[in-house]
Amino acid sequence: MHIVILGNGVAGATAARFIRKLSDHDITMISAETDHFFSRTALMYIYMGHMRYQETKPYEDWFWDKNRINLKRSYVERVHFDAKTLHLQTGEEVAYDKLLLAVGSKPNKFGWPGQDLEGVGGLYSFQDLQYMEAYSEGLERAVIVGGGLIGIEMAEMFHSRHIPVTFLVRENSFWDMVLPPEESEMVNRQIRQNGIDLRLNTELQEIVDDGNGRVCAVITKDGERVECGYVGLTPGVHPNIAFLKDTDLETEKGILTDEYLRSNLADVYAAGDCAQLRNPPAGRRPIEAVWYVGRMMGETVAYNMCDQPVAYQPGIWFNSAKFFDLEYQVYGTVLADPPDEHTSLFWEHPEGNRSVRLVYHRDTGVILGFNLMGVRYRHEVCERWIKQEASVETVLQNLKLANFDPELFREYEAEILQQYQQQTGTSLSIKKERSWKEVFSFLHR
Numbered sequence: 001m002h003i004v005i006l007g008n009g010v011a012g013a014t015a016a017r018f019i020r021k022l023s024d025h026d027i028t029m030i031s032a033e034t035d036h037f038f039s040r041t042a043l044m045y046i047y048m049g050h051m052r053y054q055e056t057k058p059y060e061d062w063f064w065d066k067n068r069i070n071l072k073r074s075y076v077e078r079v080h081f082d083a084k085t086l087h088l089q090t091g092e093e094v095a096y097d098k099l100l101l102a103v104g105s106k107p108n109k110f111g112w113p114g115q116d117l118e119g120v121g122g123l124y125s126f127q128d129l130q131y132m133e134a135y136s137e138g139l140e141r142a143v144i145v146g147g148g149l150i151g152i153e154m155a156e157m158f159h160s161r162h163i164p165v166t167f168l169v170r171e172n173s174f175w176d177m178v179l180p181p182e183e184s185e186m187v188n189r190q191i192r193q194n195g196i197d198l199r200l201n202t203e204l205q206e207i208v209d210d211g212n213g214r215v216c217a218v219i220t221k222d223g224e225r226v227e228c229g230y231v232g233l234t235p236g237v238h239p240n241i242a243f244l245k246d247t248d249l250e251t252e253k254g255i256l257t258d259e260y261l262r263s264n265l266a267d268v269y270a271a272g273d274c275a276q277l278r279n280p281p282a283g284r285r286p287i288e289a290v291w292y293v294g295r296m297m298g299e300t301v302a303y304n305m306c307d308q309p310v311a312y313q314p315g316i317w318f319n320s321a322k323f324f325d326l327e328y329q330v331y332g333t334v335l336a337d338p339p340d341e342h343t344s345l346f347w348e349h350p351e352g353n354r355s356v357r358l359v360y361h362r363d364t365g366v367i368l369g370f371n372l373m374g375v376r377y378r379h380e381v382c383e384r385w386i387k388q389e390a391s392v393e394t395v396l397q398n399l400k401l402a403n404f405d406p407e408l409f410r411e412y413e414a415e416i417l418q419q420y421q422q423q424t425g426t427s428l429s430i431k432k433e434r435s436w437k438e439v440f441s442f443l444h445r
Contacts, residue, residue, distance in 0.1 A: 002026040003305060004086065004094060006076055007102035010291055011272030013037035014298025015100055015305070020067045022306040027068070028094065030086070032075040034126050036061055041291055043129045044153045047136075048160040053126075081248055081265050098267045098305050101244070101255055102298070105237035105273040105289050108146075114207030119215040120231045123154050132157070135230045139163050143218050143228040145204045146235030147174050149321050152187075154232045155196050156324055166197040166226050168204055168218075180336055180357065182346055183328075183373055189352060190326045207231055237289055239274040252276055254287045259311040261301040269305060271297035277312070283333060284314055292318075316383050326353065331382040332369030334359050342368065345392065347412070347419045349374070356416055360392040367395050370402075375412065377402040396420055397428055 003019055005012045008031035016029050042056040064071050075089040079099070086094045107122030109115050121131045132154075142158045144151050147169030158165045171177065173184040174191065191198045203221040210216035217227045239254035250256045250264040254276030261269050270276075272294040276286045296314055303310040321328045334357060335342065343362045348355040354374035360367050366389045370382045381402040385395055399413040417428060 001097045002028065002095065003098045003100065004096035005029045005100045005102060006079075006086070007031055007100075007104055007272070007274075008033065008037045008071070009040060009102060009104050009272060009294060010037075011104075011294035011298040011301075012100065012102035014295050015102065015271060015302045016069050017067070018299050018302030019306060020069060022302060022308065025306070026070070028070040028072055028096075029064075030072045030074060030076060030088075030094070032073060032089075035071065035073055036064070038126070040124075043123065043126070044157050047129060047133060047157045077243070079244065079247065079249075081268065084267070096267075099269070100301060100305065101241075101263075101268065101270045101274060102272045102294075103240045103274045106240045106242075107150075107233055108236045108238055109233060110235065112204055112207055114209055114215065115233065117207055117209055117215045117231075118213055119229060120207060120233060122233050123150050123157075124237060132230070132232075136161060136163065139229045141166065141226075141228045142230040142232060143168065143226055144232040144234060145218075146233065147171055148234060148236055149175075150237075151232070151234035152191065152323055154234055155191070156194075159194055159196065159324075164195075164197070166199060166228070167191065168199050168202045168220065170201065170203045172201055174198070174200070177336055180334065180338075180344070180346075180371065182348060183355060183357070183371060184336075186348075186352060186355060186373055187323045187326065190323050194324050237273070239276070239287065241274055260304045260309060261297060261312055262304065269301050271301045281314060283317060288314075290319060316386050318379060318383070326374055327372075327376065329372040329376065329379075330370065331377070331379065332359070332367075332386045334369040334371040345396075345416070345420050345423060347416045349412070354412070356412065358392055358395060358416075365391045365393065367392050376404040378404045392420075393426070393428055 003025050005016055008029050012029055016027050019025060019027055036057050038056040039058060042051055045051040046053055076086045077089055078087040084096050088094065105124060107124050119135050122128050141164045143166045144154050145168045155165045155167055174187045176184045188198060204218060205221045206219045207215055208217040208219060215231050217225050218231060219225050241251055241255060244251060248265060254274050255263055255270035256278055257263055257270050257275050258278060261271055261275060263270055273289040275297060280286045293314060297312060300310050300312045316332055318331045341362045342359055345358045356375055357371035358367065359369040367385050370377060396417050403411055421427060
């Protein structure tokens with residue numbers, strides 16, 4: 001049997017690896033982006049000089065031949081689902097018995113005048129990085145449009161080369177549709193403390209042509225003109241499925257799949273950013289363009305393509321990011337606009353650069369989520385508490401189990417507990433220092 005995987009991102013590469021572990025099927029992986037799978041989350045570090053491209057590849061180049069995974073560098077122009085063939089840009093036709101669509105995302109564009117000028121780019125593909133690099137020499141100012149994670153990564157990249165940045169964010173506060181107000185304001189401070197010209201409540205109206213097809217400025221909806229030589233468009237992404245429209249494949253925003261990542265067509269599957277679950281698990285979204293989701297989907301779909309049915313179960317939501325020097329982690333349910341039954345304990349360091357939020361149910365006291373800024377907690381411990389429906393007071397008394405900050409770093413369990421006592425009027429005490437043995441015992445009992 002010949003399995004073709006379209007896309008060599010984390011979903012496609014993980015699927016190829018597990019299909020090889022599970023079977024002796026022929027495997028072909030097709031991508032026009034790069035010859036080999038690389039870590040997309042490391043693109044910024046290439047630009048900043050922290051890594052070289054070859055160091056972002058998790059596997060040596062010989063790995064693919066050794067594991068009999070055929071790599072093909074080309075665009076797929078059309079998929080003929082009835083004939084089970086792919087038509088490549090080179091004119092070649094590739095036949096498949098089973099097909100995995102792991103085609104990822106594309107940056108959003110909203111029809112702004114000038115959005116296709118030279119010097120306007122996103123930050124998703126390796127080609128985007130090369131494009132950004134080509135315009136950086138002698139760049140006097142960049143404007144970034146869109147207040148998400150990719151936008152702040154791009155701001156840090158330019159900042160690392162001392163290129164001034166104006167950051168246009170249409171929301172009232174950075175990422176305030178995801179972060180609670182206090183954490184969002186903390187990120188605002190972090191952005192400004194790094195010298196970024198952050199403009200909140202500011203929308204793009206137009207990108208200005210210098211007369212030669214290249215960007216020279218932007219104009220905001222308030223009528224302000226900002227001179228610049230590069231515009232980064234980072235207002236989110238959408239599934240890269242335009243070339244699949246007008247086929248028998250059922251799509252909405254993404255490729256519709258069941259819990260086994262099967263599409264409506266026989267022998268056609270989808271995974272990663274382009275997959276849209278018809279019935280997502282409780283607490284999860286139909287499309288989740290997150291690295292670890294792509295990895296988990298890649299492994300799951302491999303079993304299903306090898307006729308070993310496994311339903312996709314992503315478990316409890318988690319994510320992590322970095323806003324310049326401010327690390328962020330979230331486990332479970334932490335909402336920017338929570339329902340009335342959600343209560344939270346929020347502790348913030350007096351210096352305003354670290355915080356811990358514990359979200360719990362108002363009536364039952366059951367822990368629902370953790371939101372961490374500048375403080376690290378162990379993923380396994382937080383997930384265990386959420387799965388066990390531990391009470392917030394149990395969590396507070398045992399918080400040392402979760403602490404993951406390096407040795408000799410300050411710990412804040414006492415201050416967090418004191419905050420809870422002041423908020424609720426209860427009296428609790430922290431249990432004794434926890435050893436690695438006790439942490440291991442807690443996780444495996």
